[in-house]
Amino acid sequence: MAPKKGQGAGKGKQPAQKRQRPANPVAELPSGEEGEESWPIWLELESRLIALEAAKGVGGAAGSRPSKARKRAQLKEVASNLSARFAVLEGMEAAQLAHAASTATPAALMGPQAAPGHGDGEAASQGDEASGRESSDAALAPEIASTTQGLSQQWPLPIEHLQRFLVHLHRKGLAPASLQGNLAALAFYAKLKGHNDTTGDFRVRGMIAGWSRERGTIADDRFPLTPQLLVRMGAHWPRVCRDASEVSLFRAASLLAFFGALRVSEMVAASWGDKSFRALTVTDVTITTTCLTVRVRRSKTDQQGRGAVLTLGPCSVEAICPVRAMSDYLACRGPVAGYLFQHTDGTPLTKFQFGTLAGKVLQQLGVGSLRFGTHSFRIGAASTAAALGYPRGDIRSCRESRARVVFLGHSYVYWAEKFARRSGWGPNLGLGNSAVVDWRGKRGMRWREFRGAAWAAAQGQPPDILLVHLGGNDLTAQTGKSLILEILRDFAAWKALFPASRIVWSTLIPRQTWQADCDPQKLNRSRRGVNQEVCRAVSREFGAVVGHPEFGVRRTELYRPNGVHLSDAGMELFLRDIQRGLAAELATLDGEPGP
Incomplete structure (x- = not known):
């Protein structure tokens, strides 16, 4: 039987303790002291988030060592920075948020030098960039507080303020995708309150596009599967599967993923308990001696569920013929309703199981050191079609929903x-x-x-x-x-x-x-x-x-x-x-x- 994700020998699943979240996170935020300086919105949100986590007591009793489950929960909460920011935004009134957003100054974001008339001599005497930035931030606090009176305090947010906000986050090292997420939160809040969305301004989008070009693209190092490798994999499935029914299951799934250029998420269930039936079911397949027809009801690029129909013919190489493999598998599976790909005990084949066993087969073939992903079947189908001379446009559109x-x-x-x-x-x-x-x-x-x-x-x-x-x-x-x-x-x-x-x-x-x-x-x-x-x-x-x-x-x-x-x-x-x-x-x- 294929391994179950998240289970091991001698281990039981520990029930995770539910964290009690306050009904309104903003209500838990401590109010600032009198005379506290006004900071830009991003600094104010960060300080409030830190106070919020402290108030919620994620660390437990003093001196106690947090459990692994508590650590995972804490890391997950810290990682959801965007969600937490939006929770704070949701609870703040529009005027207060505009007031917080208007507290930024160009000098606070554009470099270590202080504003004119504040800290000129100190900035000139700085020895290195790090120390200069710290001293400049300290010198700029009164300047930031003094400039809040002359800035706009209403929605929609001014373009200049959004630009300063992005510059600040970029200097902190956030990726362009994270910047897009922060803009999405502000855009959603603006639309929720009926204000104009200024985050779509070409100047704002141009800044993110420029930083994306500076960052460059990360090459996709997942290697594509080839028909020759599929033939070798077919001979090794019996070495990792427990019986003949499992061999026919994984062989049919792998050949359908390759020749149909399918995403694995479109074929198999997400988990053992997945009852959504978004993946292929047995009623989605029609097979004859010369043709295999598959109806894909929904996909990543087809969220409306228009569906697409694939027709696969026989292959001259019998070892990798998808029609023959599917016919053999359906004979072993029987006419049981449910997911198309499932084990003899009725449990569905999951993406984790498929990727794990395919990885083991490739490791036995000596290609385990290369990066393999379940998407390698789809990449391999496109690469093979290009090698056979098919136009690029036809390859791109072969699986687009129509x-x-x-x-x-x-x-x-x-x-x-x-x-x-x-x-x-x-x-x-x-x-x-x-x-x-x-x-x-x-x-x-x-x-x-x-x-x-x-x-x-x-x-x-x-x-x-x-x-x-x-x-x-x-x-x-x-x-x-x-x-x-x-x-x-x-x-x-x-x-x-x-x-x-x-x-x-x-x-x-x-x-x-x-x-x-x-x-x-x-x-x-x-x-x-x-x-x-x-x-x-x-x-x-x-x-x-x-x-x-x-x-x-x-x-x-x-x-x-x-x-x-x-x-x-x-x-x-x-x-x-x-x-x-x-x-x-x-x-x-x-x-x-x-x-």
């Missing part, structure tokens, strides 16, 4: 798909890697078939966008009012079942002639009424609307001779409207303003 769009409708959709595939539009309507369009057009389709077709399209993975162009064929058989009620009833039922799915209504297009020898003018008036009511309801409750304002019965070049279906010019205009509407809706899904 929105699923189901385009449902009658013959207009049926012929639009054929026109898009043989023209420059393409099956995805020029949307690139942002979406994949699932065409569901049926000639002669009426609204009573909507539910069956839509629910069938939602099996396995409900669409992010349900694009509907349907209802025109029904105007010859029922009134516009009854069609409106039927449309809105089915849209409400869809939204109740799939609340995350957006409905996009494509308005009904006017026709020169209608079936059953009906009066074209009368049916076109009914069509306008349906469009008006459905557009109003969809825009308010269900999603968005795609209009076709350039179509009209007098524009004969947009129709075929039958006066119903669209010509190539009409299809071009129809698909242009659809593409623009989808692009705007996809931008909304990504949290960006639409065009």
Whole structure:
């Protein structure tokens, strides 16, 4: 059995004693004495944090040696500097915080020399930088206190004060990422109180960007796995696994991670007690003799849960064929519900177990001295694809989540798909890697078939966008009012079942002639009424609307001779409207303003 993280022989897990935190940390802060000098906000916060920890008594009784658990708790509390700072910020009134922030002076931050008229002779006589900085700080205390009266004491924080704050933290040795965290706390507080966020000013961001360039980048020294190394690893799994079922488990997991370019966190559970089922489950895998299909429901870069579908084919080298390995593993696993990768006793395979045993195998192969991480499988997949000549853009986008769009409708959709595939539009309507369009057009389709077709399209993975162009064929058989009620009833039922799915209504297009020898003018008036009511309801409750304002019965070049279906010019205009509407809706899904 793979080792359990945090357990060892002869050791039991000691229950950690809960620390009682005050309801309001600011209430525990000691008030300053009279005549105490005013310091900048960062110095004031640090002094209050120190007093807060002392007041909470993290050290226990005097003279007693703190336990390991208490040390870990104390280190964790000290490490959460940002959280503690924000707790203090949250309890302070806006005026008090602005007053504290305004106490900084340029001389306090820009170097060891004292302000003009204070300590000039002393600074000149300093021998080294360290001693000069200490004496200068001491000389600057009255100067800082005297400058508080002339500075602004209101939100939003002035840009100059934020710059001084960043300079101070940078001189203390904080990394650019830590500076970003401090700015994030101030930005959140400003937004919480309804003030303008000045932390996004280009001058503030430019300072952090400059320090980041000075710091440079740390090279990723994790080595990538290769297909040759995977073959060698396959022969060594039996040496670290207890039985054949464990061998098939780790072999299938490692090959899926490599050939699917998956993050290990997307495949396996975070811990033994993880019941979130964010990782792959047995229902996410479909396997045939020639194909392995995996549905990744959520990933690091897909927090909204749009999902992605991977299709893996067989490999010519049987030892590292992901289809064969997954087939062997599923035969040993059985049809038990739960996580895809789990042991015979039902406990899930965790990231810690996977990384530990993979590291042991690599150590036996003589590459244990190199830095291995569970991300090495994904890095190896990208490196192998680049070596085979795949474009860099394709490698980067191979696992990006793409929105699923189901385009449902009658013959207009049926012929639009054929026109898009043989023209420059393409099956995805020029949307690139942002979406994949699932065409569901049926000639002669009426609204009573909507539910069956839509629910069938939602099996396995409900669409992010349900694009509907349907209802025109029904105007010859029922009134516009009854069609409106039927449309809105089915849209409400869809939204109740799939609340995350957006409905996009494509308005009904006017026709020169209608079936059953009906009066074209009368049916076109009914069509306008349906469009008006459905557009109003969809825009308010269900999603968005795609209009076709350039179509009209007098524009004969947009129709075929039958006066119903669209010509190539009409299809071009129809698909242009659809593409623009989808692009705007996809931008909304990504949290960006639409065009």
